[in-house]
Each structure stands twice: as structure tokens, then as C-alpha cells.
Amino acid sequence: MPLLSLRIAPDPCLSTPSRPVDEVDQDIRKLLDDMLETMYENNGCGLAANQVGILKRLVVIDISDNPASPKPIKLVNPEILWVSEEETSISEGCLSVPDQYAEVSRPAEAHIRYLDENGCSQEIKGDGLLAACIQHEIDHLNGTLFIDHLSALKRSLILRKMQKQLKYRAL
Ligand SMILES: [Zn+2]
Numbered sequence: 642m643p644l645l646s647l648r649i650a651p652d653p654c655l656s657t658p659s660r661p662v663d664e665v666d667q668d669i670r671k672l673l674d675d676m677l678e679t680m681y682e683n684n685g686c687g688l689a690a691n692q693v694g695i696l697k698r699l700v701v702i703d704i705s706d707n708p709a710s711p712k713p714i715k716l717v718n719p720e721i722l723w724v725s726e727e728e729t730s731i732s733e734g735c736l737s738v739p740d741q742y743a744e745v746s747r748p749a750e751a752h753i754r755y756l757d758e759n760g761c762s763q764e765i766k767g768d769g770l771l772a773a774c775i776q777h778e779i780d781h782l783n784g785t786l787f788i789d790h791l792s793a794l795k796r797s798l799i800l801r802k803m804q805k806q807l808k809y810r811a812l
Pocket of ligand 1: 734
């Protein structure tokens, strides 16, 4: 399976809302598998299709911390049905914002509906890291990055650090 190339902020794909998938076919299943492999290769716990330049509502997640027993979740057209009023704050990072981490406050629990890789409707209710990860990835599908949840000052500090890194890498 080929690895897909990651889009790094401020790539315009990351700020563009993605379109729903009409049919879960063989091409979509292959794309989900390639996304999972790309996520594992880069040590991520979630990846949305627009992070590899594809504007479709597809997400892969695996929050298990044991590489020997992966627990991949593949989400097609995920939608949030309910979130808790209670919020919690977790330090988040993102494969499209490399090496930058910040505390983001989000609802502590989330309940979502999605299509699985066979096109069957499923629901997940999660809390903790899973809830944060699901909301982070659905944000991607809507063109939002975790740094968009931060204050303008913190966000611009991170973007400035990233620009320096890009320059450094180009040397
Ligand atoms: Zn991300």
C-alpha cells in the first residue's frame, strides 16, 4: 500500500470543508487503508482525508498505545449527534502541524454516527482521548485545525515557529 503525502499548515486543503462520500466502494476502502498506513507510519492517532489532499469526509483513528494490537476505526461521513456540556482540556498535536502541541478545551464526551467501511451505519460514544480525537478529526473535515481553537496570540506563535522550521528544513 502506498504511503500518502501529508499536507502541512498553511496548505489550503486544510482550511477547505470536505464533501460527503456518496458510496463506500472499493476505492474508498483502499483509500482508508492507505490513510491508516500513513497515520501509523507517522505515529499519529488520527488522520482526516484532507490531510493527504483528498477533500472527502473520511477519517481514520487508532488511540490504542500498543502497536502490537492495533484498534483501527474507519469513519465515513462522521457526524456529531451529541456532545456533553462538560468540557475537558487535552494536549493536542497534529500531523499537519508538526512538533507543535497545545492544550485544547473541548466537550468531554461525544456521540457520533458514521458509515463503516461496508457502508453500514454505526454509532460510537467516546470520552477522554477518543472524544478529543474524534472532534479533532471532524474539525479537519470542516476545514478547522486545533490551533484555530487557541487564542490569536498562541496561534500566531505556533504558526511563526512552523515557518521557522520550514525555512530550516529547506536549507
Ligand atoms: Zn490533526
